[in-house]
Amino acid sequence: MxxxxxxxxxxxxxxxxxxxxxxxxxxxxxxxxxxxxxxxxxxxxxxxxxxxxxxxxxxxxxxxxxxxxxxxxxxxxxxxxxxxxxxxxxxxxxxxxxxxxxxxxxxxxxxxxxxxxxxxxxxxxxxxxxxxxxxxxxxxxxxxxxxxxxxxxxxxxxxxxxxxxxxxxxxxxxxxxxxxxxxxxxxxxxxxxxxxxxxxxxxxxxxxxxxxxxxxxxxxxxxxxxxxxxxxxxxxxxxxxxxxxxxxxxxxxxxxxxxxxxxxxxxTDDIPKFNLFDSQPIFTRARMLPPSKVSGSHLEKTIIADGCIINASHISRSIIGIRTRIGIDTVIENCYVMGSDNYQTLEQIRESNLSNSPIMGIGDRCCIKNAIIDKNTYIGDDVKINCGNKKLEDGDYGTYTVQDGIVVIKKRAIIPHGTVI
The missing domain is CATH 3.90.550.10 (Spore Coat Polysaccharide Biosynthesis Protein SpsA; Chain A)
Incomplete structure (x- = not known):
């Protein structure tokens, strides 16, 4: 029929x-x-x-x-x-x-x-x-x-x-x-x-x-x-x-x-209401990405997509999207990190380091909670996002918005080293 x-x-x-x-x-x-x-x-x-x-x-x-x-x-x-x-x-x-x-x-x-x-x-x-x-x-x-x-x-x-x-x-x-x-x-x-x-x-x-x-x-x-x-x-x-x-x-x-x-x-729940592990898969674009690499990280209720390089200290109740790079000693809680559409070359990373500008992904020693990180973002070292006790005011702040306490970092946004949101 x-x-x-x-x-x-x-x-x-x-x-x-x-x-x-x-x-x-x-x-x-x-x-x-x-x-x-x-x-x-x-x-x-x-x-x-x-x-x-x-x-x-x-x-x-x-x-x-x-x-x-x-x-x-x-x-x-x-x-x-x-x-x-x-x-x-x-x-x-x-x-x-x-x-x-x-x-x-x-x-x-x-x-x-x-x-x-x-x-x-x-x-x-x-x-x-x-x-x-x-x-x-x-x-x-x-x-x-x-x-x-x-x-x-x-x-x-x-x-x-x-x-x-x-x-x-x-x-x-x-x-x-x-x-x-x-x-x-x-x-x-x-x-x-x-x-x-x-x-x-x-x-x-x-x-x-x-x-x-x-x-x-x-x-x-x-x-x-x-x-x-x-x-x-x-x-x-x-x-x-x-x-x-x-x-x-x-x-x-x-x-x-x-x-x-x-x-x-x-x-990310133990038994999610919408089950990604069902016998009938969700069809999507087939990408020829390497498996993800995780070093020294404590992961709890976390989904990690293909092609990621993760050195974070702790990630909990979060989704880490394709090609995401996360630096050392970084903490991520209750976040959806969408990942990237491409990798930076080693030459591009060297140039960014020489100019003291963030590289694509999430830098070292960051703390990010209750946030959505859109694709192709550049979050520097020592960045704090929604990690304080103060409730953030809703609004549009240029590189990010806040809605109901959720910080949304915009696509291709550059968040400089040491930024506190």
């Missing part, structure tokens, strides 16, 4: 909530887990579900995403499989950029028209989860639905952050309310006994949809509705068969710096 499915991954807008990580890249291209990109999550879920025709829609800072897709997803020339980028483009019928999720799909329909398909699977590019979409497609067909929405049971405390759906005894969605702040007790739905025991009785939309091809065209063409969650879905519930597909596994929207930070550090 998956041969009748085409998937669309929505790359999102400007990604301001993930700034400064999205200053030079689109949201789907943000590195995660030390070696992956956010876009690898929905694409891997598709490929493991035998959905092999995938479009990724984007319009902001798409160069690095284009490069990643081009270097990662290769299929046999005898196969119909593809992962293609559809960047916003001006056409005779539309000169505007994407105005929302539905508008992005509307402007891309002419690209889909050359393929044979019956169902369109629409996904978000900024979520962390593992799902078998075959089950969702089968449920869609068995219930004779025209639209299916993946839903996840949430606790009352989480309700104000989601669109909440109410279902009947057949798991058909009967009503929708957007991010209710109070008086939502009557919106509880039927869930499993396990979810009831956890107090998770409200069904939140996960932003994952299956549409019948014919209905999708009807809903999008000849009108100016721009968003699925705010317009298309609520308007469709009264007029079409809209099914809920309940998912009870791990899922998180990582569209903000705090949620992105916690999702990454959560990967």
């Amino acid at each position: 998956t041969s009748k499915v085409i998937s669309i991954v929505l790359g999102g807008g400007q990604g301001s909530r993930l700034s400064p990580l999205t200053a030079t890249r689109s949201k789907p291209a943000v590195p995660i887990g030390g070696k992956y990109r956010l876009v690898d999550i929905p694409i891997s879920n598709c490929l493991h579900s035998d959905i092999t025709r995938i479009y990724v829609l984007t319009q902001f800072n798409s160069a690095s995403l284009n490069k990643h897709i081009k270097n990662t997803y290769h299929f046999s020339s005898f196969s119909s499989a593809f992962v293609d980028i559809l960047a916003a483009e001006q056409t005779p019928s539309s000169v505007a950029w994407y105005q929302g999720t539905a508008d992005a799909v509307r402007q891309s329909l002419h690209h889909l028209a050359v393929h044979e398909f019956e169902y369109v699977l629409i996904l978000s590019g900024d979520q962390l989860y593992q799902m078998d979409f075959q089950d969702m497609i089968n449920n869609h067909i068995e219930t004779n639905a025209e639209i299916s929405i993946a839903t996840i049971p949430v606790h009352a405390n989480d309700v104000p952050g989601f669109g909440i759906l109410k279902t009947d005894s057949n798991n058909m969605i009967t009503s929708f309310i957007e991010k209710p702040k109070k008086d939502f007790e009557s919106w509880a739905s039927e869930v499993s006994d396990e979810m009831k025991a956890e107090g998770r009785v409200y069904l939140a939309s996960m932003g994952i949809y299956v549409f019948n091809r014919k209905l999708l065209y009807e809903l999008l063409m000849g009108n100016d509705r721009t968003d699925f969650g705010k317009e298309i879905i609520p308007d469709s519930i009264a007029h079409h068969r809209v099914a809920s597909y309940q998912y009870e596994g791990y899922w998180t929207d990582i569209g903000t710096i705090p949620s992105f930070f916690e999702a990454n550090l959560g990967l």
Whole structure:
């Protein structure tokens, strides 16, 4: 049945909530887990579900995403499989950029028209989860639905952050309310006994949809509705068969710096909610990097990607990304260090040492806590980041930002020797 499915991954807008990580890249291209990109999550879920025709829609800072897709997803020339980028483009019928999720799909329909398909699977590019979409497609067909929405049971405390759906005894969605702040007790739905025991009785939309091809065209063409969650879905519930597909596994929207930070550090748990060591791997770019080299370091709950040279004294609950260099006597706690896109040559390192300027990576005798270090940064010796008892004020400080106590060192930033943040 998956041969009748085409998937669309929505790359999102400007990604301001993930700034400064999205200053030079689109949201789907943000590195995660030390070696992956956010876009690898929905694409891997598709490929493991035998959905092999995938479009990724984007319009902001798409160069690095284009490069990643081009270097990662290769299929046999005898196969119909593809992962293609559809960047916003001006056409005779539309000169505007994407105005929302539905508008992005509307402007891309002419690209889909050359393929044979019956169902369109629409996904978000900024979520962390593992799902078998075959089950969702089968449920869609068995219930004779025209639209299916993946839903996840949430606790009352989480309700104000989601669109909440109410279902009947057949798991058909009967009503929708957007991010209710109070008086939502009557919106509880039927869930499993396990979810009831956890107090998770409200069904939140996960932003994952299956549409019948014919209905999708009807809903999008000849009108100016721009968003699925705010317009298309609520308007469709009264007029079409809209099914809920309940998912009870791990899922998180990582569209903000705090949620992105916690999702990454959560990967270091003894038994993480999102398991990188699953039998179904996350697909990403295959890099020919040397194994990592660690000297004299105490590592605790730490993930280290390929190609690193680590001489730190202590690293705990942290992710160390590809090609990271860390100097002697350095302490790193609760950090995501994204790594580097290349190595400095020995000649470049000598020149930096002669000019007393930092080399790429993290220097000697540093202390870094509760921080995200973006790619290709130069952090000098004796640098202290978030190591004091004083709570840092939120704001943008040039080479770094602070959000909810998390310091984000910007991509390619140079932090001089002895700096205290």
